[in-house]
Amino acid sequence: MILSALLTSVGINLGLCFLFFTLYSILRKQPGNVTVYGPRLIQAGKSQRTNAFNLDMLLPTAGWVKRALEPTNEEILSNLGLDALVLTRVFVFSIRVFSFASVVGIFILLPVNYMGTEIQEFFDLPNKSLDSFSISNVNDGSNKLWIHFCAIYIFSGVVCYLLYCEHKYISSKRIAHLYSSKPQPQEFTVLVSGVPLVSGNSISETVESFFREYHSSTYLSHVVVHRTDKLKILMNDAEKLYKKLTRAKSGTISRQKSKRDGFLGMFGKQVDVVDHYEKKLEKLEDDMRLKQSLLSGEEIPAAFVSFRTRHGAAIASNIQQGMDPTQWLTETAPEPQDVHWPFFTASFVRRWISNVVVFVAFVALIILYIVPVLLVQSLANLHQLETWFPFLKSILNMKIVSQVITGYLPSLIFQGFLMIVPPVMLLLSSMQGFISHSQIEKSACIKLLVFTVWNSFFANVLSGSALYRVNVFLEPKNIPGVLAAAVPAQASFFISYVVTTGWTGLSSEIFRLVPLLWSFMAKLFFCKEDDKEFEVPSTPFCQEIPRILFFGLLGTTYFFLSPLILPFLLVYFCLGYVIYRNQLLNVYEAKYETGGKFWPIVHSSTIFSLVLMHIIAIGLFGLKKLPLASSLTIPLPILTLLFSIYCQRRFLPNF
């Protein structure tokens, strides 16, 4: 890739971004789109829906940027919770790291690289290949490589320092958050599972006598879990109905006082909405009473045990309760809305086996993921489509259609497969034996990060079969050499990856195309307008954090290889900072608060990126015939890992 091509791409993508932002700033002001661009505001009752038209609504403005940047950290913490703060801090941390990296990279490393082989002519700059700006341009054995060597040491030091500060800051915020928040029921409660069956006693009696005996001074009460899958479904229905009813009664949202009682509200006789809902609700109530009486006997060997003090609950959840560590398992209770029920019945062994099975499935998935993708891509060619759908033959034979299909279909399929990865990871994590959604989401976040690093970084760098990549990592001695040869070659690919996927991803994040289209369709076809069941989307931590961290990984590894990537990354992080703040303030709502438990993932990922960079550096200095620099780099990953272990022992117990 030559410089002018890159600049063209940058121009196009910047233009697209601005187009999207402009559209966003107009569309968000339309009252009909408030469920798309401000569901959180509606929920909080902060948004007034005025249908009055004024000219300002059609003019693009940048007020939203200002509003997004206004709230201080304390305001974010108190309004949006610690998890939201952590997400913004990831951006702040990345901006700090890559500001420093950009300065070093652009003003020191880039000129060094450019002057690497000979004194270059400056007038032909646009036609230079991007390689002239990367370390590949420096001669083998050149002493200029010592500048890179120093840069790596300094950069690692700075990143570690910033990481330590950030870890300390978030740790202190977490403690302050725990101190300042009002007493929550879950803090006084412990979830006990694996209650042993004592013949003659019910589970409730067993739990009662156990905790009365061993936690006599702090034990308050307990609730044994009952099997209520069917009841739960009825309750959900009732809840939805109730919501509809209250809205219909208050009349603020619905302007439709009657509806038909048939399929999709389109057939059947006209009935009064309030009447209709009330009748339905009554019927549900009866159903539930019936089910409740049937189910009351079905106890599950798990219980929520409440204590008089938080200290008492903390003790019960931290100490092994019985002689057999597979019984009387205690863990801190999740928030009420955070509970994931399926594993309450499971014994220790079943949860453990689930864990192992999921782990195996996950490893198989990340290694073999590329196989079905390639298979489908190879199947879905023009001829295949013609055999499958013969009636499309005439259309497919048109030149433009065939070009579009051959050009875009493979990439479309690839993107489609990528789209299903986060749900698959969530599904895997949900089968792992966790008892709360937040644990599932955290675990899915880690899985997704590993998946991204493997299938987006290593799959691109180490092109070849999946088996080849696994083989590379089975020979640890060769890793630095293989990576050092392969990683720099992909520099221009990843630069354009940042500019296209990165920037476009941000635009689509703020533009929310799918919800926008959905709301538009709903209005058009179902005449539901505002009456439709709108739900505030949950903050997608487990999808966004791995994506952000992956760009951090790219920046760290390419910092000394190809510093040209750094300014584009810096733009990405700055834009991301604004956009995610905006989204957190207007769109998303945290369904539960983990209290910053996502931060340790950020820490580990940063350390991994640094060590990966060091390994590449060791290999590269070897390839560039500077064995001394190569050997002198070896202490760096060891020091980084020691730093990481220290941080983990210093801060992790608080998370």
Place this chain on the structure above:
Amino acid sequence: MILSALLTSVGINLGLCFLFFTLYSILRKQPGNVTVYGPRLIQAGKSQRTNAFNLDMLLPTAGWVKRALEPTNEEILSNLGLDALVLTRVFVFSIRVFSFASVVGIFILLPVNYMGTEIQEFFDLPNKSLDSFSISNVNDGSNKLWIHFCAIYIFSGVVCYLLYCEHKYISSKRIAHLYSSKPQPQEFTVLVSGVPLVSGNSISETVESFFREYHSSTYLSHVVVHRTDKLKILMNDAEKLYKKLTRAKSGTISRQKSKRDGFLGMFGKQVDVVDHYEKKLEKLEDDMRLKQSLLSGEEIPAAFVSFRTRHGAAIASNIQQGMDPTQWLTETAPEPQDVHWPFFTASFVRRWISNVVVFVAFVALIILYIVPVLLVQSLANLHQLETWFPFLKSILNMKIVSQVITGYLPSLIFQGFLMIVPPVMLLLSSMQGFISHSQIEKSACIKLLVFTVWNSFFANVLSGSALYRVNVFLEPKNIPGVLAAAVPAQASFFISYVVTTGWTGLSSEIFRLVPLLWSFMAKLFFCKEDDKEFEVPSTPFCQEIPRILFFGLLGTTYFFLSPLILPFLLVYFCLGYVIYRNQLLNVYEAKYETGGKFWPIVHSSTIFSLVLMHIIAIGLFGLKKLPLASSLTIPLPILTLLFSIYCQRRFLPNF
């Protein structure tokens, strides 16, 4: 090595063993040797010293074997403690495993191996190489290898089953032990270190107010640790003097009522012993008072905090106390006689750094250990000795002397270096930041085991430089192949290793040559006779357990490669069982009770041995051109590791 040579070696070593046992059975009956062969009995007051001579004292008898086998497990547990029971259970476990292995190995695998290539002639048996009995004798691709394959699966299953039973047994014994033992002060006490300095408050006040606030219901009292290194020395002196004094007064042991007060009791004027000791003791007392008053102000940021209940102490030691996990570190207090003081002043960071430094030193030591050994061996040749000690020239030139030196010196040096390894490991562990001797010993035990496996197993198997061995393990993919090629070749070496080093080790263990000589010399030269300060030796768990486990590893890895090793190992374990029971009953005394904490090491080592065997099997079936068997073995190590993880989660929390 041919079979007849092996049998000769076996005969010689068996003869030596019986010679030692005979000598032992005579020597132990001599009243003068009771401090060597029965110090524990003297301590317990069970041994009557009669000087009356009778003929029975000169006849070898096997009564000691009977007496050693008499006590039941419960008696051992109550008299010698759980750690002693664990040591005997290691032998019981090994005997069970290798009884089964011997039956399978000798009656199934050995004939299969022997018939491997062609139908062998039986009449020439003594001249057959040992290789005819090993798997190397089986043709490549032969279907007979499937018998080995089945044997490996069955053996692994049996070992895992026995291991599970043993783990369960010891775990139950441990719990029963904790239940039945009388309340010990250390169970009510927690050691707090890293007490933060609060200006204006003494450490004692800080500790008091902290525990009064957070553990108000269970807190009882505390003792802040003072710096008393110098006091300790004086106290030790006083204790020794006091012991001497009481013995001198009671007159039961000493028959020497007066001594000279000069150097070594050989010069100076004659004084009364009792008088002399009493005066000395008084002087010491004055000294200590002075020192005590001087030192009382020097508080150290560590304290022993006592609680009203064991439950309270357990809570305090299991829960993070402060917001900063590097302060207010709590751990269960060691037994009073088990405390290791040097790290009480050390901060969390210093203890952590000590840990890291020791780890690095340990890795360097095990990898580079062989270098100085080879260096010294190469230096200490005949010519070198002549240049160093020219006066020895005439002696060294004698043929027999030169032969002995060239034959035995290298092996002597090697043994000498091996002798210093346990103290070095103990030294390393003692610098690691532990606060009790039992933790140090456990850590040294692990270190010694790793050292033994690396430098006795891998160093022999993978002959070549230390760097070559490290390199082998840096290419995990090649490990099975390399091991499969190298391990079977060393079969005869390890068989003779078991017969010589193993059996001789046991004889020397029971014969206690060094203490015997020492006691003899003391009697001869210092005329001290029984008055000499005899000390009951502490049970050398950290030296013996790795040795026993190493023989277990040899047996497991060679089980299918060369089953001929199994009967010799079985003999080793049976002899060891008798001898160590005898030593535990008569000689050693546990200085502190870890409550069976050595068992998890045995578990891990057994699992490691199994996995190593599986890896070799995978490689070997590959080499023998039976790729299907090779692939089908791959699940075995995975299953074994899963079993191990399950066991650890099921039992380890109780240890």
